[in-house]
Amino acid sequence: MKYSCLYSMFPREFLNNDEYKNVSSNKQDCERKDFDKIGWKASLSITYVDDKIVKVEYDEVNKDAKKKSEDTGYAKLMKDTTKTTPVEVFAKLTKTALKEDKVDVVTGATTTSNGFKELYEQAKTMKK
Numbered sequence: 001m002k003y004s005c006l007y008s009m010f011p012r013e014f015l016n017n018d019e020y021k022n023v024s025s026n027k028q029d030c031e032r033k034d035f036d037k038i039g040w041k042a043s044l045s046i047t048y049v050d051d052k053i054v055k056v057e058y059d060e061v062n063k064d065a066k067k068k069s070e071d072t073g074y075a076k077l078m079k080d081t082t083k084t085t086p087v088e089v090f091a092k093l094t095k096t097a098l099k100e101d102k103v104d105v106v107t108g109a110t111t112t113s114n115g116f117k118e119l120y121e122q123a124k125t126m127k128k
Contacts, residue, residue, distance in 0.1 A: 044119035082108025
């Protein structure tokens with residue numbers, strides 16, 4: 001198995017939103033077990049409310065536990081090379097997953113897109 005997943009129920013008050021105060025909520029977390037070929041490990045979290053996905057979060061960490069989304073040096077290198085940054089890529093991936101329940105490959109971020117897709121599909125499968 002390339003990833004591990006955890007499914008958890010949590011109290012509604014963690015949603016901090018009156019719209020959802022009387023609904024069932026839960027969260028599915030998945031992460032890759034190993035680092036990819038350039039030294040990053042992906043993790044994804046899906047929050048459900050009444051079986052509807054309401055939030056998708058994604059990031060990657062290196063062996064020093066530094067988040068890719070916060071690594072300004074990596075962001076600059078990626079921007080210079082591919083014209084995009086990890087933050088922009090993660091935003092596109094999570095927005096599409098949340099809005100359309102699908103994952104499209106983001107140009108310049110094929111490895112990240114594929115990792116996101118793998119974890120997203122696995123998290124949804126574990127929920128069922």
